Amino acid sequence: MPFAPIEWQNNKVKIIDQTSLPKKLSYLYIQTAEEMFDAIKTLKIRGAPAIGIAAAFGLYLGIKDYKTTSFKTFDKKFKDIIKYLSSCRPTAYNLFGAMERLQDKVGQFKKYPIETIKGAILEETLKIQMEDNKTCQSIGEKGANLIKDADAILTHCNAGGLATSGYGTALAVIFKAKEQGKKIKVYVSETRPLLQGARLTCWELAQEKIDTTLICDNMAGEVMKEGKINKVIVGADRIALNGDTANKIGTYSLAVLASFHNIPFYVAAPISTFDPKIRTGEDIPIEQRDPGEIENFAGKRITPKGTKIYNPAFDVVPNSLITCIITEKKLVYPSYRKNIKKVL
């Protein structure tokens, strides 16, 4: 990919400020856990796998200059930062998964000097990032087997390089199919309110010179009816053990529409998106975001005062509407409860 959404450089985390795309590609240099919290909260960095990596770096930034020789004191501080970062965004499982993984690592190193533990945290964080890179490549390869020459694929929001360590999940499938020489068209739903489809996915697809058409979210049914789409591929923020999948708001509507038009509906996500503690989608917490995201656009108010706003950031697609979940290990088909257990 021609860009790196998140990099560890000179004791700082260099991230692309995704809120300024597609207008300009600019970077932020994050130096503290608080700055990382803010960057995630305000969607300067977003996308479930990227949030996991970013939070892991945030945790290291929060602990790296903490002075103590007592493991107990260190561990309390460490857990406080985990609690703090975990309160940032509630839906994407990768954040909690990354925190748990670092917590396990610290557990393994508890007999070692604090500086060694810190080193282990950084090492594990870089490992999470590197693994994500390989994972995305594998998702791309596994998923590309589903793509045929001349396919027209609808995707929603951004499940691309920007949402991961750099190659994406849903978009990895598209990138890989293109690398394999398949000619594909991609339709992108703009993804209100924050337009991640229009701003980020179209930008990524433009870098790769992929034939891209942007539509408003409410046009999805129409383009399906017109026969313009033969596959839908989206990412995921959290997947329950029965396959119910939380993803960007609008994904559920797309899944219903795809089902109505007999169009396969694929979810592409790393295993780290599966939450082993959650049995069905009903238990996935859904983030409610600021009404201002809908009330205002580019500083202009688009609705009168007094109008209430409902702004859930995600919705949950029931497993019955999902044709297949594309993971780095394999394509997971129904029955999901059984087959997900196998890949975990």
Add this chain to the structure above:
Amino acid sequence: MPFAPIEWQNNKVKIIDQTSLPKKLSYLYIQTAEEMFDAIKTLKIRGAPAIGIAAAFGLYLGIKDYKTTSFKTFDKKFKDIIKYLSSCRPTAYNLFGAMERLQDKVGQFKKYPIETIKGAILEETLKIQMEDNKTCQSIGEKGANLIKDADAILTHCNAGGLATSGYGTALAVIFKAKEQGKKIKVYVSETRPLLQGARLTCWELAQEKIDTTLICDNMAGEVMKEGKINKVIVGADRIALNGDTANKIGTYSLAVLASFHNIPFYVAAPISTFDPKIRTGEDIPIEQRDPGEIENFAGKRITPKGTKIYNPAFDVVPNSLITCIITEKKLVYPSYRKNIKKVL
């Protein structure tokens, strides 16, 4: 209603400039057919019934100062203006219906002096407007019978007073139900790209102090799944003889979603929206609008250059997804082909 979207005043047509709502309520004074063409084309006035009335006034403005004593010369000019105004927006049938009605009127008056014919055109135009007012009231009454206390209704785009002579079609049902003392909640989908739901419908509902919640278009499936909606009511731009209904883009997706969730889906429209020459929705011409409507928002570009844009202004809901069409004469249920013939 506390506002008049279109008024004949001192030989001018006074219209609300709908593009400046909800920020301010400002008026335009239209004096020529060309100005009316522009006002309709740029959506300063929009909504199928309102377009019909506006085009009728536009036709009168185009002919009222035309000097001739020859009927043949007059009739040529008259038909040229009809052709011109008919090229303005292709989907809403009311425009063509109004033009035909004035053409018939001129046919009846062909033996009369030109000034008398002109008077007859203005009189017929004012009659179209007045009839629309009564029609909207009747639609409201007929439709309100379907509404129960505590209903939560989803509507799309603007089928309100602004889209008609002043009381609306889909919103007339809501206004009338409220006048009957029914407590109702209304959910409004914002209606990208031009946000007629957020800007216009929320504004109208705010005037009437109706409990209103704005959602993004892609949230419709989710609010239905959550059980927040028990009826969908929309307007129509053109209805075929079999009940297939063209309406603002996004309506088709809502109809599929409503069907999936077993929520009744109602179309509210005057008889003048039925096109007696069109047998099915496949024959309804769909306006494609400027890509700039999607590429830019409030002067800000939201997607990279090179991304293609697909921007149909309308879609067609097949009759199978429509529970009932609310007209001023009666509630029209399936089978539509038979029952529409009866009301025409």
